[in-house]
Amino acid sequence: MSRGPGQRPAGDATRGDAAVRPAFGGARVERIAPVDAALRARLLRIWTDVSNTGGWVGFVPPVAQEDVAPALDAALRRVHEGRDWLVVVRAAAAPGGGPPPAWPDDVAGFAFVATNDRLLSEHWRWVLRVQVHPDHQGARLGAVLLDGIGDMAEDAGLEMLHLTVRGGEGLESFYGRAGYHEVARIPGAIRVAPGDDRDQVVLVCRLSERGSPRPS
Ligand SMILES: CC(C)(COP(=O)(O)OP(=O)(O)OC[C@H]1O[C@@H](n2cnc3c(N)ncnc32)[C@H](O)[C@@H]1OP(=O)(O)O)[C@@H](O)C(=O)NCCC(=O)NCCS
Numbered sequence: 001m002s003r004g005p006g007q008r009p010a011g012d013a014t015r016g017d018a019a020v021r022p023a024f025g026g027a028r029v030e031r032i033a034p035v036d037a038a039l040r041a042r043l044l045r046i047w048t049d050v051s052n053t054g055g056w057v058g059f060v061p062p063v064a065q066e067d068v069a070p071a072l073d074a075a076l077r078r079v080h081e082g083r084d085w086l087v088v089v090r091a092a093a094a095p096g097g098g099p100p101p102a103w104p105d106d107v108a109g110f111a112f113v114a115t116n117d118r119l120l121s122e123h124w125r126w127v128l129r130v131q132v133h134p135d136h137q138g139a140r141l142g143a144v145l146l147d148g149i150g151d152m153a154e155d156a157g158l159e160m161l162h163l164t165v166r167g168g169e170g171l172e173s174f175y176g177r178a179g180y181h182e183v184a185r186i187p188g189a190i191r192v193a194p195g196d197d198r199d200q201v202v203l204v205c206r207l208s209e210r211g212s213p214r215p216s
Helices: 037-052 065-080 141-155 171-177
Strands: 013-015 018-022 028-031 085-090 107-114 124-132 160-166 180-193 196-206
Touching: 028 141, 037 065, 037 085, 037 107, 037 124, 065 085, 065 107, 085 141, 107 141, 124 141, 141 160, 141 171, 160 171, 160 180, 171 180, 171 196
Parallel strands: 124 160
Antiparallel strands: 013 018, 018 028, 028 085, 085 107, 107 124, 160 196, 180 196
């Protein structure tokens, strides 16, 4: 059964230690570990292409896959150690229509859900590096990915998800639709280039409040 962002699934299939969720329009959200070479190559391609088309995922373009690989491998080490989650969204159709490409090229986007490594903070996690390949952007896969992460986190007994975005990009409205609200802003914390400092905006999603109006 397909479902749209914000709707709870009727059931939850599991493949190995990968939670698999059917989603909007046949897209699927999956938590995956371990990551094999083919999937690593796909993730590297996505992260590099997103960076080179102006996405805010840690790099200033232009970047090559060799530039991005150390950050990806560091993140995957944490996934393989069982500390963090890798959550991917798989497209139901190729960009422009037609059947989806074969695995893992149907992986259209991903994010990490990271432990915060702090005592007394086991009830929440960070969401990091949310991205959808430019060929697939605007097809609601980002919304589906955030919604799936929220469902998985809630099922794992977590209460909150935190993430940070660069101010001035309009991304707060994308996250706002998924239940994330600004709780703090650190002026000038991100130096994109000399003379180009941006605010770091801290957003929080209270999982039990997703879909409800923001409390005043
Ligand atoms: C941001 C991103 C993940 C959104 O994914 P997507 O699949 O393109 O977005 P969706 O199609 O699911 O959009 C869902 C809604 O958010 C809105 N939205 C999407 N990207 C947006 C943006 N950059 N700014 C403001 N609103 C945005 C859409 O218009 C849509 O609105 P609607 O519900 O009124 O129709 C994707 O565009 C991306 O990877 N961008 C580059 C990387 C990046 O900047 N990541 C953020 C790191 S903090």
